[in-house]
Amino acid sequence: MNLNKNTKVVFADDSDIHHFLLKNLIPQFASLELVCHASDGDELLRMIDRHRDIPDVAILDLHMPRLNGNLTAKELLARFPKIKIYGFTSSSDEKERSAMLRYGFCKVYSKNQLRDLLTEIASLSL
Template structure:
């Protein structure tokens, strides 16, 4: 079964062209297109068609990508959001990732690169090209656990943050309750000054915990 995608972009010609490209991919299909975040929310609230992946433009009228990804993260955390934008500036990347985006790709990417990005996002739960990873790693600017005290159980939890397991499934793997796993998450977010699971996953990869 193909993974479903929704495109949110106020440039309809670009969105439709993108839809045509994606619909030719073997593993993905676009189920509908929205012009902004408000329209997306209406579709989510009035329809059962919640996609697996959301391709989200940043600069849009009415409700931009920053607001939209924050809403989706809060209300539908199971949806993997990839920012697809002309903006590659550090501030935009960091803000989108901080608000919950699990991927970032520029609009001038080749279709082969887009298909690869969608595949990795689907399998790994996140995708960032090298240039975006460098920005994210630099923004974290965190020291290793020698200076920030991270317990063995927290390290184990960090290992699972890069997987597609939800918190209940992580709890089963760690032989503890979901509430305990949430406690590990909250403690690590406080220690590392992070806000999202994506931030924890990036930290885990950077510091060799995953």
């Protein structure tokens, strides 16, 4: 990874506790920069448009109001073909997890694996 460039991360999840956890964990990873976070995919896309920063990585919950993780991933990949998208879900349904991979997610993590997810993202060579 280029040491002069932080990995720009965007996050969408409808759970306030996961926003709290992410905001408190991400400073432990010097190479990661949280650009924006939202409560659903629609809000995230609007925030990215306002920020005008091209994200390197998106962390998306599957089940969110207005625009779920799969549809958000589809839109993000259309806008930013090089973006890496990671699933972050409480769903243990293998069909739902497989569908996420078909929508372009690199990997799907369970909600109790946030530190592991951030560790993987911090190790990416972008």
